[in-house]
Amino acid sequence: MGIIYQIFPNLEKLAPELMKCTGQTVQMVAVSGIISFFFGLFFGSLLIVTRKGGILECVPVYNVIDKAIDILRSIPFLILLFLLIPLSRAIVGTSLGVEGAYVPLIFGTVPFFSRQIETAIAEVDPGLIEASEAMGFSPVEIIFSVYLRESIPGIARVSMITLISLIGLTTMAGAVGAGGVGDFAIRYGYQLHQRDTIWISVIITLIMVSIVQIVGNFVIKKTKH
């Protein structure tokens, strides 16, 4: 412990604050990650089935989602943070703190993730869909039992990538008052010139990213045959 406190002189006194901020980051990533996950699966699948030649072909629906994703993805996250203040107030009742970050984080993640899910599902062999249709399965059954089920390794891969980029987004949300590790780095590292706290934030982030990668790779390994 002594050595660690030598390298990071401010760690001892800031440890409780660091724990709190890490907890906030985990909370933001977990809540918006889980919500984004379901939205992403939904929109990604919807893109696949409504595209031309899809099992529920409906090109207008496809076009609307497709364009909406492109537009949302082209808005820089920092601007999205401010842009969504009214929406956040309307939905979660506040635009401040951890709760206030959920809406922008979800809006910043879902378009990217939906696109990634679309790509992952698109890798499912069309022959499997043909076979399932021939076996008399309905489109909904095919979405769950074939498209999603057969692309679990791909979904795990893109979820991993998205979760890592979501961790990045939370630090930005922190910059505008949501708390978390990013907020910690700015307050102590940048504003108070305690450079070791920046390194501490880097390490904490690296640990979170590594955990995501380890879990993701484990899932991929277990589900790929």
Next chain:
Amino acid sequence: MIELKNVTKTFNSAAGNVHAVQNVSLKIEDGEIFGIIGFSGAGKSTLVRCINLLERPDSGEVIIDGSDIVKLPEKELRTVRRKMGMIFQHFNLMPSRTVYNNVGFALRKSGLSKEEKDKKIRSLLELVDLSDKIDSYPSQLSGGQKQRVAIARALANDPKILLCDEATSALDPQTTRSILRLLESVNKKLGITIVIITHQMEVVKDICDRVAVMETGSVVEEGRTADVFSHPKMPVTKSFIETAGNIGKIYELIKEDNPLTRLNPGERMYMLTYTSVNTKDAIISYVSRTYNVNASIIFGNVEVLKDIPLGKLVVVFSGEKDNIDAAVQYIRSVGIDTEEIK
């Protein structure tokens, strides 16, 4: 019975319209093995997909056991589809599921209890001789084994019809034969009507009772396999016969002016095509003696179409012109297809 009436399907694409299936009418009887042969792009897959309506025809009727399924709403159509198995060139097994679960997948809506499903899956895998691979994943199986799993899956809901789209095209000749034997036993044991789409003459020759020949979206010839291939009417049918066996070789040799095919003055070369009806009589030696012509056989080939032998002989006759004419006329009169090829 499967009855197609004036089935037409056109694909519209940027590059123009493709008339994949044009006004096809076919009747496939219960319990028969029906082949549809044609070169790539002839429209075979589209046609077979019209039978279970994976492809909806633009017009025409698809009558299964007396009712036109084109008119059915999606939900009922799915029930009908469960009574039609289908297998594919690339097997289309679910990579994330074991052999057991691949077959089990087809039983999801069967309404059977867990125990009944288990029993069913095991008996199906026994039928296709794969009981030892029950917990393997498709990636651990050979092509032939994958197709066996696909057959087990296709049979899971006790279908009355099995559609096979190029089911053996990705397999080596030996595996192809073993899969064909399996299909044959499925047809005999379970009485399932089998529709086989293929571009391989060997397949049709081996197991099809009847065959339809397709070209550019249309059925150009149809009938009992032995009849169609012993008396082909269309060039496309003839070219299939040439791809099977080696009789097509003779045309190449003639073209190359191979010494074997060179004729002396007064000699004529004929291709004789005969089926079991007339194979047993000593026709060549009979005409040779009776009409005083020399007959030398320079090329011969016997195919077995389903159970009927189909022989082809290339014979060079020499002698008096009138005698040769008379000999040929006699041969024709006993029902042997005789064509002068040089």
